Amino acid sequence: MAKASVQGVYELGHVLHVLDADLHGFSRGDIARVESFWTFGDLHQSAAGFVLALGDGRRVYVDFLHWHAFEQDEDFRIEVAFLSAGERHPALPSSPLEPRGAWSSDTAHLGKLCLTTPPPPP
DSSP states (O other), X not given: OOOOOOTTHHHHHHHHHXXXXXXXXXXXXXXXXXXXXXXXXXXXXXXXXXXXXXXXXXXXXXXXXXEOOTTSOOEEEEEEEEOOTTOOSOOXXXXXXXXXXXXBOOOHHHXXXXXXXXXXXX
């Protein structure tokens, strides 16, 4: 029996929880599908990026970074950039401070998360 993929679930769950239409330009209900993603994690941080196709035809890149501070408050941030027509992935800077994994288009498990995660309370 094949093992189900869980890469990106934790990070996308956080993104879906804090996504705000007024602040980010779209809401979780606008997401038609997850096209591709990358993840990275170690003992100190987890990071991920998601290319999302929206129902109105726009495409957006969401960058997620979560710090796992030992005995300190955890912190995370998301940044959003809308992609131009024909831009498959955003140009990402190479930085040792923000390591990135390889892009994956194996996103069925993330699409299910978008459909089944209830919205946060108002």
